[in-house]
Amino acid sequence: MATLCRPAVSVPEHVITMEETLDLARTIHADHPQLPLALRLMENTGVRKRHILRPIEETLRHPGFEQRNAVYEAEAKARVPAVIRRALEDAELRASDIDVIIYVSCTGFMMPSLTAWLINTMDFRSDTRQVPIAQLGCAAGGAAINRAHDFCNAYPDANALIVACEFCSLCYQPTDLGVGNLLSNGLFGDGIAAAVMRGKGGTGVALERNGSYLVPETVDWIAYDIRATGFHFKLDKRVPGTMEPLAPALQQLAGQHGWDASDLDFYIIHAGGPRILDDLSKFLGVAPEAFRFSRATLTEYGNIASAVVLDALRRLFDEGGTPDAARGLLAGFGPGITAEMSLGRWTTSESSRPAARAATRGATTTITPKAFIDAYTDSEEPDRAG
Numbered sequence: 001m002a003t004l005c006r007p008a009v010s011v012p013e014h015v016i017t018m019e020e021t022l023d024l025a026r027t028i029h030a031d032h033p034q035l036p037l038a039l040r041l042m043e044n045t046g047v048r049k050r051h052i053l054r055p056i057e058e059t060l061r062h063p064g065f066e067q068r069n070a071v072y073e074a075e076a077k078a079r080v081p082a083v084i085r086r087a088l089e090d091a092e093l094r095a096s097d098i099d100v101i102i103y104v105s106c107t108g109f110m111m112p113s114l115t116a117w118l119i120n121t122m123d124f125r126s127d128t129r130q131v132p133i134a135q136l137g138c139a140a141g142g143a144a145i146n147r148a149h150d151f152c153n154a155y156p157d158a159n160a161l162i163v164a165c166e167f168c169s170l171c172y173q174p175t176d177l178g179v180g181n182l183l184s185n186g187l188f189g190d191g192i193a194a195a196v197m198r199g200k201g202g203t204g205v206a207l208e209r210n211g212s213y214l215v216p217e218t219v220d221w222i223a224y225d226i227r228a229t230g231f232h233f234k235l236d237k238r239v240p241g242t243m244e245p246l247a248p249a250l251q252q253l254a255g256q257h258g259w260d261a262s263d264l265d266f267y268i269i270h271a272g273g274p275r276i277l278d279d280l281s282k283f284l285g286v287a288p289e290a291f292r293f294s295r296a297t298l299t300e301y302g303n304i305a306s307a308v309v310l311d312a313l314r315r316l317f318d319e320g321g322t323p324d325a326a327r328g329l330l331a332g333f334g335p336g337i338t339a340e341m342s343l344g345r346w347t348t349s350e351s352s353r354p355a356a357r358a359a360t361r362g363a364t365t366t367i368t369p370k371a372f373i374d375a376y377t378d379s380e381e382p383d384r385a386g
Helices: 018-028 035-043 065-091 114-121 137-154 179-185 243-256 274-284 288-301 305-318 354-364 370-377
Strands: 008-010 014-017 049-052 100-104 129-133 159-167 190-198 204-218 222-227 230-235 266-269 327-334 336-347
Touching: 008 065, 008 305, 014 018, 018 035, 018 179, 035 179, 049 190, 049 288, 065 114, 065 159, 065 190, 065 230, 100 114, 100 137, 114 129, 114 159, 129 137, 137 159, 137 190, 137 204, 137 305, 137 327, 137 336, 159 305, 179 230, 190 305, 204 243, 204 305, 243 274, 243 327, 243 336, 266 274, 266 288, 266 305, 274 288, 288 305, 305 327
Parallel strands: 100 129, 100 159, 266 327
Antiparallel strands: 008 190, 014 049, 159 190, 204 336, 222 230, 327 336
């Protein structure tokens, strides 16, 4: 049975607090007729701070889409390998053990995908499959988990690597003055996450079923306008209310598996905003505490798009996991409006006992050539989460 192992997560070193965000909005948009509403919405997100690639002074400048995308590519190449190495170590595997790389991102574009660069650079096998996903936004974290699960079901001895790289700050558009965009400027942060799904063995969530659901007639509620200046984010005011139609989809998936979505042991949910979590708590009939991992991600990092689900799962690991066979739900939500959902049980591998892990960690330090490690050591983020 395929097991989703402990994610590794990293955020950039530059930090902007909510207080600083509000002060900037008051300064930059002093004459905006809806500024009080935008400030109130930002304050209600529950975000305390976010991490961004560049100092705020540089982030607020728009040098053009070409230069921004060049920054995306350079930063992804500089930062992603270290996160992958930690995910492989936590899964007790080497790069050569990976059979497919699923790379998700909606904040920059590369062709070939970063997956090709990773295979050439990090000792992945040349026959490693590549599955880049670029257009599912925040739902892509859940989709990556589901596609990795599907792959491991098809090839039971295989291992999948999931990578989510989101630099939302590179999508800041100073000319977008709608309330939804002002809110987004105070909600989204930057982050990278990676996790291994092992076809056999491993400690984490052993997945048993997955599913997708699209809310009809909502395709323009979360979207990009693609312009000469890059990706312009569109957010409809109706988005926070989407848990009412999505909660039954979660219930239905669990019911097909003989489970009750209102009576599970853990929940790993995309934290798009506090109302998403509040409404899901209401419509599923579960205590707000059930979403504590998602709320913590939102508070400390903001909405880091497709990386949210993996960071929330990382926090479950950091809490010490949960008893074996505990049942849980993972879900990501994004454009469409799309839900990517999965069900699984917690499992503990014998090799994850402290003594065995110590020996394995020593072995996995040879995943990457020394020259590559040296080249990227200086670029690892000092504020590593996990």
